[in-house]
Amino acid sequence: xxxxxxxxxxxxxxxxxxxxxxxxxxxxxxxxxxxxxxxxxxxxxxxxxxxxxxxxxxxxxxxxxxxxxxxxxxxxxxxxxxxxxxxxxxxxxxxxxxxxxxxxxxxxxxxxxxxxxxxxxxxx
Numbered sequence: 147x148x149x150x151x152x153x154x155x156x157x158x159x160x161x162x163x164x165x166x167x168x169x170x171x172x173x174x175x176x177x178x179x180x181x182x183x184x185x186x187x188x189x190x191x192x193x194x195x196x197x198x199x200x201x202x203x204x205x206x207x208x209x210x211x212x213x214x215x216x217x218x219x220x221x222x223x224x225x226x227x228x229x230x231x232x233x234x235x236x237x238x239x240x241x242x243x244x245x246x247x248x249x250x251x252x253x254x255x256x257x258x259x260x261x262x263x264x265x266x267x268x269x270x
Contacts, residue, residue, distance in 0.1 A: 153220035159185075160219045166230025166269065173265045174232075184209035186233070188216035210235070232265075234258050 154160070167183070174181045187208040189195065195211060203211070215231050222229035234254065 153217075153224040160216050160223070162215075162219055162230050163222075163228045166228050166265075169269045170230055170232050170265050173261065173268050176268075177261065177264075179261075181232070182209070186215055187211045189213060190217075232258075232262075 171181065171183075185206075185208050187203040187206075187210070189211060190213060192213075200211075210233065212233055215233075218231065219229050
């Protein structure tokens with residue numbers, strides 16, 4: 147979903163660019179990382195993540211929710227830049243009665259940053 151019609155015409159979805167995604171996948175494989183490509187639901191407010199909307203988005207095929215991918219993709223497309231994004235999660239709210247912190251603290255942020263730098267190094 148696009149958060150502003152100033153970047154691109156209204157659309158239900160925006161596809162990320164294939165080349166950066168391919169480089170990310172190749173880099174993940176090189177490091178032996180498990181990854182899943184998926185459809186995300188971008189929203190600009192966590193208060194919009196209601197039980198009914200989550201159910202709807204899951205039925206629509208979304209696997210995760212995040213807050214910026216669609217907007218960044220739209221802005222990049224408008225400016226003629228290639229865009230891809232990888233997400234990692236520090237927690238899960240899939241079961242609100244059993245919060246899963248996943249123990250992804252600062253160590254995982256450093257790993258994600260180093261992985262991002264390696265992706266950029268591999269991007270030609």
